[in-house]
Amino acid sequence: MDISSLSALSKAAKSRAIISLFSTDENRAEHYSTGNAGLYLDFSKQNINSTELNQLFELAEKSSLAEKINAQFSGDIINNTEQRAVLHTVLRAPDEKKQAILGAQADEVIATEQHMADIVNDISSGSLLSASGEKFTDIIAIGIGGSYYGIKVALSALNTFHTTGLNAHVIANVDGAAVEEKLAKLNVATTLVVVISKTFTTQETLLNALAVKNWMLKHSSDADIIEKQWFAVSTNIAKATEFGVLEKNILPMWDWVGGRFSLWSAVGLPLALVIGNENFNKLKQGAYHMDQHFQNAPFEQNMPVLMALLGIWNRNGLQYSSLAILPYDHSLRALPGYLQQTDMESNGKSVSNTGEKLAWQTAPTVFGQEGTNGQHAFMQLMHQSDDIIPTDFIVCLKGASNLPEHHQVLVANCFAQSEALMRGKTLAEVETELQAAGLTPSEISTLAPHKTMKGNTPSNTLLLEEMTPENLGALLALYEHKIFVQGVIWQVNSFDQWGVELGKQLGNSILSAIKGGEMSMLSASSQNLIKRFNTASN
Incomplete structure (x- = not known):
């Protein structure tokens, strides 16, 4: 098993309805969930079965993941391009x-x-x-x-x-x-x-x-x-x-x-x-508890390993190029931006840690927003475009406000969106609804295609008991370790960021040109933009 084999392995999944997996395993929600360090992960809405998941565990073993986890925590030089430990x-x-x-x-x-x-x-x-x-x-x-x-x-x-x-x-x-x-x-x-x-x-x-x-x-x-x-x-x-x-x-x-x-x-x-x-200190303790879980839990119950492998399945098997981070918690509104950097700056690479061109894609494009605001923005695209965008839903079971009904509605929307993205709505279902609403056959024929939704979007749901320093620490550490595992399996160095440097270098050259320096090395487009800026500034 290697990454290149995932596309062939996922052939059955590409034509399979996620909802059908619940019919073949009545205890799927229990079998495809785990928890630790104050967090609970339900991954039962992922488009994966036990055979496919076991193949991913084999991929992790083949990648010497356990040894590399130990190497990181022991202080080995795993950032090879900068010759640094990651501690x-x-x-x-x-x-x-x-x-x-x-x-x-x-x-x-x-x-x-x-x-x-x-x-x-x-x-x-x-x-x-x-x-x-x-x-x-x-x-x-x-x-x-x-x-x-x-x-x-x-x-x-x-x-x-x-x-x-x-x-x-x-x-x-x-x-x-x-x-x-x-x-x-x-x-x-x-x-x-x-x-x-x-x-x-x-x-x-x-x-x-x-x-x-x-x-x-x-x-x-x-x-x-x-x-x-x-x-x-x-x-x-x-x-x-x-x-x-x-x-x-x-x-x-x-x-x-x-x-x-x-x-x-x-x-x-x-x-x-x-x-x-x-x-x-409680924030750090929560992260440490997740560290311990990551180091010691078997892969089958290991939250960072499971999330990482599911992400690789979606990216390299099912060929989905994006990941939506949707926290249904106002206090976590900055989390999508944080994970954009942590994920894409770590694993957004196309060269292996030994300098070879990779034969597979790596980090997804990460985006997101707090719920329920996202439902009135990009989630229209998630429901009705042809793009399938795997999603992490994150919500606290206990709210932080004195408005309990608000929290019930918030949680209901979170759970509803994960269900709706999975189920979708077929043309036949829409036609039945419209007929029950009293529309004529002509009206149904006209309107029904516009109300269908593709469904079959895979998602994780992460539950926090409540927002505390310990639980936040565990949540941030969970994503850190997930990203590390994916870097190991993708064979990239997750701890350098040479792509950031080119923009810095050119930024200095263009700043010099703005101040009257040489610009002949720049494109005609950039020279024209500099001239327009200087004209407006003078």
Whole structure:
């Protein structure tokens, strides 16, 4: 069994109705579901039977998945193009595991975690004050990519756990209007800044940091405002101190923590400042519980492995090119964007980890929106176009509001959409409905084709008991591990992102051209656009 064989294996599934699988196994819902770490996965609406699923388990075995899971958690160099270990998981492990895996470096990691906790305690208690002697009310987190998405998704997901009284504002996009919009709401005297950049050279982050710095200096009479109100998370202490951040206010990063997996590190400082140390630790504990499940559960009950294999079945067997992430929870509205980066930046590649051109497709195009808003947008296409888009539905059994009927309707819509995408509606069913509604044969003939729906869309449904730091941690870790498993089987390096670099390089060339530099190396189209921009700007 290999990936190239999946298309032939899926031949029967392509002509099979998913709903028929429930007829051949009356306990399918029980047989095709599992749970752990506060999460429950129902994958019974996937277009797969036990024979096909067993073939996928064989594929995982042939890919040495168990050995590669162990290699990651043990600190082996699995990011081969950058010669790095991948150990974000160790940051949520107990100290004794840190010491066993990291050796002497564990002391630095543990000390950093304590330093971070002390900062949170000092600021939330009021023992660390602003340059003007006031208690902080707001935090600006400045970052981009992995230094942004994780913080953003956790801040919104855990909004009911914002216990310290601090308000967080995230600046990422290099758009001056976005920066000014945030700053207009803030008071310089009570605003803390955390700038996050591993190298302290990222263009967007530094430009935004400079704008915030200038805003502070312009509106404050305290000459030491940057020293007293700024923290940094970076490996480049020299650049950060040159910018004005005190060395004691710089928390380190490590090259074995990739940006899109860095929430568990000091990158999570803005989040911890808002939810407090106890809740931040619970977030990591939930992720650790999922880590343990991933490492120890047999593949047949292993949630990340199952989701990964089902995704490969849909991508390479059934040839579906997209994945919809539909959280029916307002607090998880940022999750689709977070998973766009985590999934597509990790596995959106066409070359193997040994440098060979792959003979199969890899990461799907990930998109999504919170329910029920998506039902009034792209779900029309999902129901009635010819494209079949596998879907992950995510919902909490217990709502966070004091409006229980709202939550019942929300959950009902979530379950209904997964059912409707699977069932569809045939022409005969539509004609029967219209006839019962009293339409004439002529009217039925005209209208019926427009009301048919193809169905047979596969989906997972993920249930969280409720939104808590532990459950969010488990959910994020679940998707991290799912993506890792898919990378192993697709034979790509899930932990580099060379495709991001070309845009950065050309961005610098075009910025130089905008400022009067050479542009002859650029296409006529880009030269024309630059000229039009400069004409409008002058």
